[in-house]
Amino acid sequence: MDGSSLYDRDFYAWAIEQAALLRAGKLDAADIENIAEEIESIARHEKRELRDSLCALLRHLLVWTRLTGGRCGSWQSRITLDRRRIGYLLSDSPSLAGELDDVLIGAYCMARLEAVIRTGLDEAKFPAECPWSFAEMMSASFWPEA
Numbered sequence: 511m512d513g514s515s516l517y518d519r520d521f522y523a524w525a526i527e528q529a530a531l532l533r534a535g536k537l538d539a540a541d542i543e544n545i546a547e548e549i550e551s552i553a554r555h556e557k558r559e560l561r562d563s564l565c566a567l568l569r570h571l572l573v574w575t576r577l578t579g580g581r582c583g584s585w586q587s588r589i590t591l592d593r594r595r596i597g598y599l600l601s602d603s604p605s606l607a608g609e610l611d612d613v614l615i616g617a618y619c620m621a622r623l624e625a626v627i628r629t630g631l632d633e634a635k636f637p638a639e640c641p642w643s644f645a646e647m648m649s650a651s652f653w654p655e656a
Contacts, residue, residue, distance in 0.1 A: 574589065
């Protein structure tokens with residue numbers, strides 16, 4: 511043995527072992543510190559997934575406002591799928607709704623940059639701050655104009 515823990519050598523085996531220890535109520539044998547780290551990692555992943563999904567929706571909405579001649583059903587489908595994905599995320603983890611204001615700021619900054627790259631337009635063509643409320647963005651009847 512190299513002295514490293516099972517957590518470092520074989521994460522899968524460690525996870526299976528820890529789950530068995532927890533189910534057996536053997537908390538004193540469980541690797542509590544690393545279990546806590548992994549649970550926090552899962553929470554961070556959920557928040558990143560929300561941010562990434564919001565970024566996609568915002569990017570699609572921003573591009574939608576600038577490519578008025580190129581709007582088609584596939585763009586509507588993308589926006590509809592983005593909205594649905596966000597709805598599922600919030601349904602699965604309702605407490606993420608408390609993170610929306612913070613997540614939305616970061617998501618919009620990235621979406622704006624991606625919209626600039628996607629369209630080739632100057633950054634000034636897109637609002638510096640998100641022009642829509644979360645409720646507007648998520649509304650199936652909301653299709654912003656230029």
